[in-house]
Amino acid sequence: MRGRTIRLRLTLLYAGAFFIAGAILVALMYFYLDQSLDRRYGVGAQRLVREYLTKRNRPIVSEELYAALTAQAAKERRDTLEAMLVWSLVSLGAIGIAAGGLGWLLAGRVLNPLQQITATARRVADRSLHERIDLTGPDDEIKDLADTFDAMLERLDRAFDGQRRFVANASHELRTPLTINRTLIEVALDDPDAPESTRRLGATLLEVNHRHERLIDGLLVLASSEPRLIERSRVDLAEIARRVVAVADQAGIEIRADLAAAPVSGDPVLLERLAQNLADNAIRYNVGESGWVAIRSASTAGSAQLIVENTGPVVPAFEVDGLFEPFRRLASGERVAESAHTPNSRGAGLGLSIVRSVANAHGGEVRATARPEGGLTVIVSIPNEKAGGTR
Template identity: 35%
Template sequence: MNTEFKAPRGRRFTLRLRLTMTFASLVIGCGVILIAIVYLYMRFVPTYEFQAAIPLGGSPTPGRSTPAGTTALSSVSSIDGILTNVLVASFIALAVMAAVGAALGWYFAGRTLAPLADINDAAKRAASGTLDHRIVAVGPADEITRLSDTFNTMLGSLERSFAAHRRFAANASHELRTPLATTKTMIDVALADPEADTDELRVLAERVRVMNNANIDTVDALLDLAAADEVALVRGRIIPAETIRAVARRLAPDAETAQITLSVRGESAPLNANPVLIDRAIDNLIRNAIRYNHPGGYATVLVSSDDHGTHVTVSNTGAFVNPETVHQLAEPFVRGSGRSRVTGGGHGLGLPLVTVIAQAHGGTLTLTANPDGGLTALLHLPMM
């Protein structure tokens, strides 16, 4: 279970400023104590004995001497003696305060930087494959707290990414294993029949060819999906409306064969984007609208631009889609009727590919189920 904790926010000093103030206070405090020690030492420890000058015709002026019944720890009778005592006292006080300052600095620095140990522990767990651990960030909003929040965000992103990869691998293995097993079964049946004639073998070859073409389409879509997610994005100036009309002309024969009315409306401003990926995204949206439709239905593409970017809306008639699960259509190998079971009718990678392309451009793909059946896909591409 994930345990996330939001550190309290407030107008507090930053970590750097607090460390600076702490160490500055230690230095000032040590300096004050050092001055006090030197002063007390020079005031009470040595006995000052200076020979007074003897005036003409008089007796020596009494100087300060050690009181009766006491023993002086040291005696100073010259300027050199005073300086020597000051130097010794200063070194002694400096050594004491250096030790005290080091101990205090070690203690306060340890308390201040203690959260780094939690971050290190979380990093070790993440390196071992445990991504559900979160750092409990306690304290003011400083650099370490922000680092903890960022690290938690990274762990959450990695956890979701690895979970999606595991689902993708499982779905891909199922999608490819089923047609391969079907092909093997058809070949085994044909080989087991010693009386199979040429016509029967030709029918088998045609069925294997159809199955193989479906596998090729699936593998190509997998490669496109991986390439769109990992390739460095090379941008160029495009006009989305022109790209949409070019794709619509290219897919017009498919729409006519499926008895679908395909229409494009609207204009758009120029956009800085990858022309190949945008073409592929539009192609998948329109192709999806044609494929998952019914004879006599429609597929409408509306494009517009504003200050926030370009909006491409593709709406089509078709079978009823559950509004609560419509977002799953953006996952690999999911079709309008749910998780795929047989080949044909698409490989279930079109909308996931559009999602990846949109994210690569900083945009989004929003799917909405139409009340009367069919789907509406809104592709938003921000101005860059």
């Protein structure tokens, strides 16, 4: 319930405290007035009147008249108490309502710095870590909280900058020697006088080199997709899936495509890598005969979905979540079909980890369920409320 905010709770606490204090004050005033009227119009006062008249040798009025005067005095006492109680309660209610409105305004003023902190945190989470709260005002608890939050953002900003620099440097330093190795091996294999044993060794080394290149590439993509995206553009998941399907058809397995428009706002390169990894994983862990891979895209209220379903070995339900962890592979399943991008190579165990990381970077989520007949159904949901253009 949106109305149950801290501001509302503070207002209710303020108004409740005021009503309790007012009720206590009314009760004390009522008790004091009751005692005062009792001393003035009660039995003690009547006895004093009798004694006064007796000392003055005044004749005592008849008992009927005296009883009437006593009843009239008691009635006036009760009326006075009731009038005081009614007007006190009415005044308490009216002033209490005014106090509630004043408490609402005061609570809003007190919580305004917290709203500023929340708004900044949301902008930082959606865009970048370069913005700061920079709250001005007295050195109280709220300003101390804002300064602490700014210090945390500063440390996170430096950490992410260091990560980006590491990814950029590692991208060059790690790929360069592998590229040199691949080139040297290919040059050696191009020698027509190379013996057959050398060619077999070269093919094995090329396969190992290719696997290392894929592993490094996966690690770099995983590292670069962890933070939230800064730059976004309009992307249609259906268009990305069509390109992936066109390449996956070369794997020699049936591809079933049902692609509807699914626009999102995100990074086209990372989203294409997400779709490619899902397709590669579905092809890699499939059945040898009568296997198929179904790729669907759809747009629902608030999100766009990419759904990849495949046949394959039976996956225990307790192993599904673990498949999204880095370097985790299905324990009972080996590759029985080949992806067009990764022929004759075993996966590095990063495919689904990269899928989850890219989805999280776009503010989405990934869900996977095991099919009773074997294989998986993987659903990627990405919010599409900001798919109207580039930001």
